[in-house]
Amino acid sequence: MERQTAPHRNTAWEDSMPLIIETSHQRSQKYGLRPDSCVDFGPAPKTELSLLFEKNRLLHTHAVPAMETLYQQIVNTHNMVILTDANGVIVHSLGDDDFLEKASRVALQPGAAWSEQSKGTNAIGTAIAEQAAVLVHADQHYLTANHFLTCSAAPITDHLGNVIGVLDVSGDQRSFHKHTMALVRMSALMIENQLFSSTFEDAITLHFHARPEFIGTLMEGIASFSPGGRFLAANRNGLFQLGLSFKELQSHTFSSLFGLPVSALYEHYRTASPGLLNLCMHSGVRVAGRAQLRLSNTVFQQSLTPEPPSAVAANQAAAAKRRLSGLRYLRTGDPQLELVIDKVTRVLGHDIPIMIMGETGTGKELLAQAIHNDSPRAMSPFVAVNCASIPETLIESELFGYEDGAFTGARKKGAVGKILQANGGTLFLDEIGDMPFSLQARLLRVLQERTVTPLGSDKSIPVNVELICATNHNLRNRIAQGLFREDLYYRLNGLVVKLPPLRERTDLETVVKKILATESNNGRYRVSDELLQLFRRHRWPGNFRQLTNLLRTATVMAGDEHEICLRHMPDDFLDDMEQAPAKEEPVASSANLEEMEQSAILKALAAHGGNVSATARALGVSRNTIYRKVPNLK
Numbered sequence: 001m002e003r004q005t006a007p008h009r010n011t012a013w014e015d016s017m018p019l020i021i022e023t024s025h026q027r028s029q030k031y032g033l034r035p036d037s038c039v040d041f042g043p044a045p046k047t048e049l050s051l052l053f054e055k056n057r058l059l060h061t062h063a064v065p066a067m068e069t070l071y072q073q074i075v076n077t078h079n080m081v082i083l084t085d086a087n088g089v090i091v092h093s094l095g096d097d098d099f100l101e102k103a104s105r106v107a108l109q110p111g112a113a114w115s116e117q118s119k120g121t122n123a124i125g126t127a128i129a130e131q132a133a134v135l136v137h138a139d140q141h142y143l144t145a146n147h148f149l150t151c152s153a154a155p156i157t158d159h160l161g162n163v164i165g166v167l168d169v170s171g172d173q174r175s176f177h178k179h180t181m182a183l184v185r186m187s188a189l190m191i192e193n194q195l196f197s198s199t200f201e202d203a204i205t206l207h208f209h210a211r212p213e214f215i216g217t218l219m220e221g222i223a224s225f226s227p228g229g230r231f232l233a234a235n236r237n238g239l240f241q242l243g244l245s246f247k248e249l250q251s252h253t254f255s256s257l258f259g260l261p262v263s264a265l266y267e268h269y270r271t272a273s274p275g276l277l278n279l280c281m282h283s284g285v286r287v288a289g290r291a292q293l294r295l296s297n298t299v300f301q302q303s304l305t306p307e308p309p310s311a312v313a314a315n316q317a318a319a320a321k322r323r324l325s326g327l328r329y330l331r332t333g334d335p336q337l338e339l340v341i342d343k344v345t346r347v348l349g350h351d352i353p354i355m356i357m358g359e360t361g362t363g364k365e366l367l368a369q370a371i372h373n374d375s376p377r378a379m380s381p382f383v384a385v386n387c388a389s390i391p392e393t394l395i396e397s398e399l400f401g402y403e404d405g406a407f408t409g410a411r412k413k414g415a416v417g418k419i420l421q422a423n424g425g426t427l428f429l430d431e432i433g434d435m436p437f438s439l440q441a442r443l444l445r446v447l448q449e450r451t452v453t454p455l456g457s458d459k460s461i462p463v464n465v466e467l468i469c470a471t472n473h474n475l476r477n478r479i480a481q482g483l484f485r486e487d488l489y490y491r492l493n494g495l496v497v498k499l500p501p502l503r504e505r506t507d508l509e510t511v512v513k514k515i516l517a518t519e520s521n522n523g524r525y526r527v528s529d530e531l532l533q534l535f536r537r538h539r540w541p542g543n544f545r546q547l548t549n550l551l552r553t554a555t556v557m558a559g560d561e562h563e564i565c566l567r568h569m570p571d572d573f574l575d576d577m578e579q580a581p582a583k584e585e586p587v588a589s590s591a592n593l594e595e596m597e598q599s600a601i602l603k604a605l606a607a608h609g610g611n612v613s614a615t616a617r618a619l620g621v622s623r624n625t626i627y628r629k630v631p632n633l634k
């Protein structure tokens with residue numbers, strides 16, 4: 001019987017697939033598997049899962065944002081996004097509920113092994129065996145039990161080129177989409193770049209490309225050098241552009257590769273607005289570059305001294321960067337946001353916990369970081385913890401830290417928890433509503449007693465942190481459901497602010513321009529009027545995260561063109577627009593009536609500069625009504 005191939009095949013990469021599948025089937029046979037083999041689909045024991053998460057903590061941390069972004073692109077398509085370790089064991093998965101249930105029957109869940117040895121030909125195992133992106137469709141899977149699937153996987157490699165994991169999208173084979181593989185490969189690259197950026201501190205990192213507009217995109221090459229200019233590593237695109245292997249590059253320096261002494265690089269960044277570097281690679285190809293200097297955990301864009309940077313320079317540059325990411329840079333003209341910024345500005349430095357509410361991607365973390373940067377604690381650490389993305393079993397050790405050998409799988413020397421890491425600075429607890437109930441009492445104790453006791457230790461360590469929390473749950477509902485402690489809630493909600501969703505923002509055009517300026521590095525792109533109209537009608541379920549991602553891809557699609565228009569939009573975005581042509585009018589349930597009332601009051605407040613009496617007069621209601629309807633105003 002002829003095996004099915006995924007529809008719409010046409011690239012060279014796709015042409016090599018039949019051979020890869022054939023070879024993989026031969027390997028599967030050698031492993032002693034039979035197409036009708038029954039494999040173990042049972043869930044993995046909890047202890048094994050804890051160890052798996054602990055071993056892959058770094059990969060997981062950097063992969064989750066890319067996975068969530070990827071998932072937003074394929075939501076409601078009967079697909080799931082999967083992250084595995086280097087052996088094909090699933091570490092994390094996100095998916096549509098209906099498909100998750102079906103998937104759990106073939107063990108597409110954390111702890112399950114998808115190496116070729118255990119499941120025969122499949123995208124994850126075959127991507128590991130081939131060290132390449134692989135699409136396995138329907139009956140190309142070796143096991144008959146997996147024939148209902150279509151899977152696209154891309155390996156994730158570290159800065160040395162070792163495969164450390166796999167990113168995969170698996171779904172019902174009837175939901176095959178020709179863009180999925182490209183999305184998976186782009187997301188894997190994004191994770192690799194994230195990991196790469198976090199690997200080197202005390203280093204010069206050069207972002208480069210032959211076309212300046214590609215700097216800051218996924219296409220850019222990245223290479224790191226020691227402060228003295230010795231080559232350390234390059235990302236996948238960096239190696240490709242340099243045209244040398246990692247081994248060959250090890251004997252090179254910044255100067256031998258880019259024809260410029262490191263001292264000239266420092267000199268370049270002494271000027272007030274240094275612009276892009278114009279470099280000539282050892283091969284004679286000219287590239288544009290932007291250097292980034294990382295010193296002792298501090299990232300900064302521009303070295304301010306002629307000498308190899310000192311700690312003083314690092315502090316100056318870090319301060320410059322902080323000024324550029326303070327609250328006033330979030331002001332882009334939306335009245336609801338203006339009100340939020342005014343409120344948080346008033347409590348800065350008063351040790352009042354701030355609770356930021358808002359849908360996913362509305363910029364809660366960005367706001368928290370800006371609050372920290374403008375606060376008197378700006379010189380101390382800002383530490384963010386996402387309570388929803390850390391597996392429940394790890395939150396406790398992540399937050400409180402642990403002593404040597406406190407639990408199986410713990411690192412030998414113990415670890416400092418995030419609370420202590422934030423000492424003197426700000427602790428940002430994202431998705432606080434997802435904090436396990438059992439840990440909420442411990443967190444409350446830390447806040448009240450201002451001490452932390454690491455796991456496996458009997459010593460309490462004094463700690464002083466400013467707390468900012470964020471949630472997209474309604475915490476009062478969670479209290480009513482017995483999922484969130486009321487006492488913790490009242491300890492956390494000193495000032496509650498709500499970030500408006502993108503669809504309600506009145507500054508969409510400014511926001512789009514701002515994102516395009518950041519993404520394209522030199523502001524060369526603009527969005528066509530027609531597309532902007534479409535953006536205004538869209539519901540933006542992923543808010544800023546979705547918009548940023550969409551514009552990032554669009555700038556790559558637009559290439560040399562200056563105007564981004566409909567044809568640069570991905571199909572799924574256009575499909576969404578067709579299905580939901582206009583922002584739906586809100587259905588008047590009592591819950592969203594309340595929200596609508598609140599939103600109208602907030603808008604009126606903004607129009608009256610936050611003056612409650614003037615707002616009350618304008619709306620024809622009493623001041624008390626306003627305080628009652630917007631309880632966070634006090």
Ligand SMILES: Nc1ncnc2c1ncn2[C@@H]1O[C@H](COP(=O)(O)OP(=O)(O)OP(=O)(O)O)[C@@H](O)[C@H]1O
Pocket residue numbers: 330358359360361362363364365366367430470472511514515544545548
């Ligand atoms: N005002 C803004 N201008 C430009 N980009 C923004 C803005 N706000 C947020 N973003 C971008 O949107 C993405 C999501 O932002 P952020 O992580 O702060 O949102 P969030 O509300 O904390 O999301 P989640 O609830 O999912 O954790 C980030 O890439 C951020 O840089």
